[in-house]
Amino acid sequence: MENVIDLGLMVAGPAGAGVFASSLLLGKTLMRHGFSVFVTNEYPSLIRGGHQWAQVRAVFGGYSYSHRKTVDAVLALDKFSAEVHIADLKNGGIVVCDEGDAPTQADPRVVAFPLRRIVKEEGGPSVASNTVGVGVLLGALGLRIEIAERVIYDQFRGKKEAAELNARLLRRGFELGRSLELGVRDRVMSLKPAEEGRSLLIDGNSAVALGALSAGLTFFAAYPMTPASPILHFLAEVQRDLGIVVFQPESELAAINMAIGAAYAGARSMVATSGGGFSLMVEALGQAAMTETPILIVEVQRPGPSTGLPTHTAQGDLRFVIHASQGEFPRVVLAPGDPYQAYVLGNVGLNLAWKYQVPVIILSDKYLGESYWTLKDLPQLGVEEGKVSRESVNGTFPRYKLTEDGVSPMVFPGTPGSLVYANTSEHDEYGFGTIDPLKVKAMQEKRFLKLRKLREEAERSGVEVYGDGEVLVVTWGSTKMIVLEALRRISGVGLLQVVWLEPFPKNKVKSAVHGKKILVIENNMTGQLVSLLREHLFLEPADVLLKYDGRQFYPEDVEAWIASHLEAR
Incomplete structure (x- = not known):
């Protein structure tokens, strides 16, 4: 572990201050230096205003599975953020902010710079102070400014003046940041940058859309609903280049009915929504089953019931999607745990729908859908047509x-x-x-x-097993990444991720859990995966860790919980 560099950075501020854009600029710059990068965000369900933050976790010499509780540096884009997020710093960490945002009570961990004055001198909009702040962090870390500038020009492709302005602001912040010294600076400066273009920073929503495209997706319909809306945005941007039809109708029910009609006419169709929208689609889900029309549904979970927490995460819809609609019919429910799996299952899901003429549901969640991970590559996947006949019967x-x-x-x-x-x-x-x-x-x-x-x-493909030991953690969805991060520091513990939830791979799961002490972790209140283990295997776990406050687990809490069971043996 001594050769591993592990960085945590946070950008925080009010809505509209460029919090997410700054985090992606940092993330892409670190990735091009050879780091494995993870980026996640939190924001309130408000039309305007509200506090937001985004965390960038970057690991050199290892993989960045998830966020952690503390960070090395915070870029605070208002006074509230500068005061609140001091509590998130590691020992030796710093908060970077504008001179006007320094906390009322002086704190040596807060370093203030004239971010807004620099923007004014360069003739930029006030929101561009975030770019100066990013430059300060880059300088403090000893990263290479020319790599960050290339990221800027990529982000502002086709907008030369904006790119040039932000590149100047970045460089001015970088010069200020060189006066700071974070503990890892010398080690970062000695790194050889990665070969650019060999890695991808991608979110789960984009990944599942790419997977469906690789399976021949030609029609997509969706009514905007957080946190599934980015799938609609992504496909709308590329529809003309790829020759597909993307449509936003008046409701979720209209969306799925249009997709069913398109599939009946021969188009490989998909819809995407969250739990509330899926509730409206349930009647048409039964229609697809009775007419045996192939359709792929992506359900990106958020907390419920009703409107719940629109911009937060949960795993509370598992039982719902398995049993949705009246009557009985076969369906497939798949749950990816990372963008690579989301891509593969996007392909597999659409192909399964056409191969078996059943509705297929991919069950994602906000944490997976809107967070970003580094991927080295995506495999070339193809189209399985199924039993399509083109002969005339007169x-x-x-x-x-x-x-x-x-x-x-x-x-x-x-x-x-x-x-x-x-x-x-x-x-x-x-x-x-x-x-x-x-x-x-x-x-x-x-x-x-x-x-x-x-x-x-x-x-054949319903479970994934990571590591081995007398203790086995069982989980599903994006919680897998949190557990993998926790197990980085724990030995003698394995992880079983259940990928197929319906049909349930009971023989595969039964074999994996045999002779093990079983611990289950999931992001809901009632233990819905636990209920499937009981139903299919009559299995009662030794203990269950649940979370249902709209946030994913912190790896530190999972580490402590697993460690307590190891000590109790």
């Missing part, structure tokens, strides 16, 4: 034909000579409504035949 096509695996050939409206019926009521093989008990039973059993192959898929 009549009504048996869209719901009984087959051995429950998956019927699919033909799209407009195929010459073929009539294609879809029916949201129970129907026969041709889509005509029926109440015949024998046909009703046959159709229900046909749909559930798909579960045989889906369970096999779940057993």
Whole structure:
């Protein structure tokens, strides 16, 4: 560990002060120096105003899994931030702020500079003081200003004047920061910068969208809902370049109905929302199941019930998505734990929907969706078309034909000579409504035949195991990253991440937990993963750690909790 450099930086200030832009500038600059970078943020659900902060964790010689409780430096963009976030400093840490924002009571950990005066001298808008502050931190850390300037020009691509202004402001802050000395400065200055273009700083929302694109996504509809809205923003920006259709209708119900209609016509479709929006989509979820129309739904969780905490994180929708809609039908629920998995499962999810003609739900959360991690590369993934038929039958096509695996050939409206019926009521093989008990039973059993192959898929790739030991922590979703960060400092403990929640990979999980002391960690109040372990394996964990205040766990708290169980053995 002595060769590892571990940095924690925070930017804090009022909404509109450039808090998030500053954190990404810092994160990308550190990544281009060879650091593994993680960036997360917190902001209130307000149209205007409110306090925000973003934390940048950067590790050289290791991987940056998550945030931690304390940081080496805080860039405070107002007086409130300068006073409040002193408490987040490590020993020897500093707060950088403007001269006018220094706390009333002098504190040697607070270093004030004329950030706003420099912006005024350069003729920039007052908000640009954040760029000067970032420059101060870069200088204090001994980072290379030319690398940060390239990040600036990348961020302001196509806006030459803004790029040049911010580059000047950055350099002026950098010169001021060189007068400071953080403890790691000499070690950082000796680093050889990474080969640029070899790493990617990406959030979970963008990653899942890229994964769906790699699986042939052609239609996306969504009504804006935090924290899933960035998926809509990202796809809207690239739709013309990629030749896809992105549409924002009047409601979440309209969005999923449009996606179902597009899929019925042959477009590989996806929607994205949060728990409240998914609640509105539930009626149409059953429609997709009954018509056996393939659709991918991304549900980025936030706390509920009702509006809950719109800009915070939770893992409270697991049972909801597994059982949503009336009646019984097969579905798939997948939960990525990091952007790499989000990318892969975006691809897998859309392909599964078309392969088995079932609704597939990717269950993400705010922490994963809006945080950024460093990735070295993303694999090339492809499209699985499924049972798509293009032959003419010169009549009504048996869209719901009984087959051995429950998956019927699919033909799209407009195929010459073929009539294609879809029916949201129970129907026969041709889509005509029926109440015949024998046909009703046959159709229900046909749909559930798909579960045989889906369970096999779940057993093949439904879990991920990290490390080994007599104690095994079981978790799901983004909480995996917190546990991995905690286990960095604990030996003799393994981690089991359940990726497929429905169908549940019970044989794989049963094998992994055999003979272990089981601890479960999840970000909800009722232990929803625990309920699945009880249901499928009759397994009662030795202990459960839950959190439900809208924030992810801190690794330090997880470390202490796991350590207490190791001491008790």
